[in-house]
Amino acid sequence: MGVRIIKIGGNIIDNPTELSQFLADFSNPEYSGEGYKILVHGGGKSATKMAKSIGLVPQMIDGRRITDAAMLEVVVMIYAGQINKNIVAQLQANHTNAMGFSGADGNLIQSEKRNHPSIDYGFVGDVKKVNIDLLTNLLLSGIVPVFCAITHDGKGQLLNTNADTIASELAIALSKVFDVTLNYCFEKPGVLLDAEDDSTVIATINQELYSKLKAEKAIHSGMIPKLDNCFHSLSKGVQKIKIGHHRMLQNDDSICTTIEL
Secondary structure, three states: OOEEEEEEOHHHHOOHHHHHHHHHHHOOHHHHOOOEEEEEEOOHHHHHHHHHHOOOOOOEEOOEEOEOHHHHHHHHHHHHHHHHHHHHHHHHHOOOOEEEEOOOHHHOEEEEEOOOOOOOOEOEEEEEEEOHHHHHHHHHOOOEEEEOOEEEOOOOOEEEOOHHHHHHHHHHHHOOOOOEEEEEEOOOOOOEOOOOOOOOEOOEEOHHHHHHHHHOOOOOOOHHHHHHHHHHHHHOOOOEEEEEOHHHHOOOOOOOEEEOO
């Protein structure tokens, strides 16, 4: 039996109506298909809003958040607390037996603090290990895991970790046991040639085209780490990756972007 890993972004999370509809659909067996499901969520916009409300100035480099000690407190509170538990409660209301996790819970995802030669990202983690045995047992027990973007280093330190990366690393780990499909869902119908024009969806992106579009600055900012994760996942055994609006999960013929090596 396969596993479908679905990552949702901030624009779904920040829209209560959109989130409610997505979670209702996610809980529908006809919508999600047979097999096991894992949900991974971000929440960067909510974290940014909270940070600004208490006088912090969010910093981003190449789509990745700089996380000092004060910002770490905010993202843990928002990601692992407010957003994660709200999603789990709504899934329970839709008769989906979900459980919310950070990487620290059950030592499910262990990371190490990023060591960059020129940029101090602060308390940002790069995933090093996924507890496949426990995760597999959770799935076999009928649990739908809901992961937030917080991991730990095994020494007591929580780390802010890119949610796209978490989805990718979970997919890679589980691909050793299951056929894995990875879906990145956000408010757009796919990766766009023109970010302001939803009709410019790129149907398929391979590594050659990706390099070309990056060089032309047609792909930039937060889409770069997302696509980097996609190609890394495919190279490590993940079977299928799509990016687009969550409507694509209802119909295989829906407009979206398929990532290929």
